[in-house]
Amino acid sequence: MNFDIPEHIVLLQDTLRRFVARHMPRESAARWDKENHFPREVFKQLADLGLLGLTFPEKYGGTGRDILATLVVIEELSRRSLAVSVPYIMGSCYAGMNLLECGSERQKRELLPKVASGDLIFAYGWSEPDVGADVASVKTRATRVGNHVVINGSKRFCSGADICDYIYTLVRSSDSEAKSGALSFVLVPPHTPGVTITRIESLGMKGAATTDVTFTDVRVPIENVMNEEAGWNRGWSMISGAGLDVEKLEVAAISLGLAAAALDDAWDYAQQRTQFGRPISEYQSIRHKLADMKTQVHAARLVTHHAAWLANEGRRCGVETSMAKLFAAETAKSVALDAQTIFGAYGYVKDFDIERNVRDALLMPIIGGSSAIQRNNIANWLGLGRSK
Ligand SMILES: Cc1cc2nc3c(=O)[nH]c(=O)nc-3n(C[C@H](O)[C@H](O)[C@H](O)COP(=O)(O)OP(=O)(O)OC[C@H]3O[C@@H](n4cnc5c(N)ncnc54)[C@H](O)[C@@H]3O)c2cc1C
Structure with missing residues (x-):
């Protein structure tokens, strides 16, 4: 076994830390959060560094599929701001990985170079008002009319719909009861007539604002179905493929970034804040908490990087x-709350980043398959018996 971090990953971390210090200062991150703003100019600079092509090969304009490198980018950006890291995922992962794995050759050649240049991001239109974890039960309906697809229905929690180039929309495309033959994915430009987007006010994850989207007789050409004609009614296999594994790891990487940032800030604060004539870092309750937080973050990183290596x-x-997503997401939540405790009253006001960090971390066990769903996966896939 070799636990050395590969040299190209160390270099990448170094580059990103300099990038974040220069282009994503703390004051800007606080403003993007307050204004629910996507700093597109910062995102475009990531493309200039070649970081949006880490998920697909050079022949499509990428730099080669490297899942660990992709996760390291997500972690480093998430340490400072989800307003940049989430759109990064919407480009490199949602668009890049899905097009590579599921798209037609024409779609790959036409769209992947735009992902690499930072000119194409997907928003996920999967959840609906009555559809959460059970995505296969979506009701948004798509019907074929000649060479077009007509869509009617509504999506909830479609994050980044108003900043994206395509809503990657999961639709019911046949009356078949079987999951495997009834679903399709359609790429819907958000400005298509009949699409209405309304922002939902959320606690955290600002920048790629989450939205309600309704589709009223929305018409797009059949070329916009993922994998075109061959992808019609093949949506379920696109959800349950390798992309799902990486999607769990994306949330694990955001979680790692949030946990690491909370830990670093609390570590520094504990040494600066003095009470009863001593830095609070001298009190055993604080020392033990910080030691536990260090251990949790280290363990979360190991489990995530191991899963990334398997996926790659x-x-x-x-x-x-599933273990990585479960453990990293719960770690982000508990480390952020422990950090807030160390900050005391200052953890509850907006003077420090920890207040935003807590709001963002609370989301991690909910999105990308909740902690309960990951526990179900682990028990079911490992064959844990139950009485009939
Ligand atoms: C800020 C934000 C951004 C989001 N962005 C997107 C997005 O871009 N695109 C998108 O499609 N969706 C998005 N979502 C939706 C997110 O993916 C959903 O939270 C998810 O689909 C689960 O749905 P639900 O939260 O309604 O929970 P439900 O599925 O209704 O579950 C409710 C509760 O029951 C539990 N539960 C459900 N089923 C089981 C089971 N079988 N066993 C045990 N427990 C179970 C869950 O763990 C949860 O605690 C976003 C949500 C938020 C809050």
């Missing part, structure tokens, strides 16, 4: 990616 090797990793 193309090995089966459904259990490991």
Whole structure:
């Protein structure tokens, strides 16, 4: 076994830390959060560094599929601001990975170079008012009319719909009861007539604002179905493929960034804040809390990087990616809340980043398959018996 971080990853971390210090100062991150603003100019600079092409090969304009590198970018950006890291995922992962794995050759050649240049991001239109974890039960309906698809229905929690280029919309495309033959994915430009987007006020994850989207007789050409004609009614296999494993890891990487930032800030604050004539870092309750937080973050990083390595090797990793998502998301929540405790009253006001960090971290166990769903996956896929 070799636990050394590869040299190209160390270089990447170094580059990103300099990038974040220069282009994403703390004051800007606080403003993007307050204004629910996507700093597109910062995102475009990530493309200039070649970071949006880390998920697909050079022949489509990328730099080669490197899942660990992708996760390191997500973690480093998330340490400072989800207003940049979430759109990064919408480009490199939502668009890049789905097009590479599921798109037609024409879609890959036409769209992947735009992902690499920072000119194409997807928003996920999967959840609906009555559809959460059970995505296969979506009701938004798509019907074929000649060479077009007509869509009617509504999506909830479609994050970034008003900043994206395509809503990657999961639709019911046949009356079949089986999951496998009834769903399709359609790429819907958000400005298509009949699309209405309304922002939802959320606690955190500002920048790629979450939205309600309604589709009223929305018409797009059949070329906009993922994998075109061959993708019609093949949506379920696109959800349950390797992309799902990486999607869990994306949330694990955001969680790692949030946890690491909360830990670093609390570590520094504990040494600066003096009460009863001593830095609070001298009190055992604070020392033990910080030692536990360090341990949790280290363990979360190991489990996430191990799952990333399996995924990059193309090995089966459904259990490991669920473990990584579960553990990293719960770590982000508990580390952020512990950090807030160390900040005391200052953890509850907007003077420090920890207040935003807590709001963002509370989301991690909810999105990308809740902690309960990951526990179900782990127990079911490891064959844990139950009475009939
Ligand atoms: C800020 C934000 C951004 C989001 N962005 C997007 C997005 O871009 N695109 C998108 O499509 N969706 C998005 N979502 C939706 C998110 O993916 C949903 O939270 C998810 O689909 C689960 O749905 P739900 O939260 O309504 O929970 P439900 O599925 O209704 O579950 C409710 C509760 O029951 C539990 N539960 C459900 N089923 C089971 C089960 N089988 N076993 C045990 N427990 C179970 C859950 O863990 C949860 O605690 C976003 C949500 C938020 C809050």
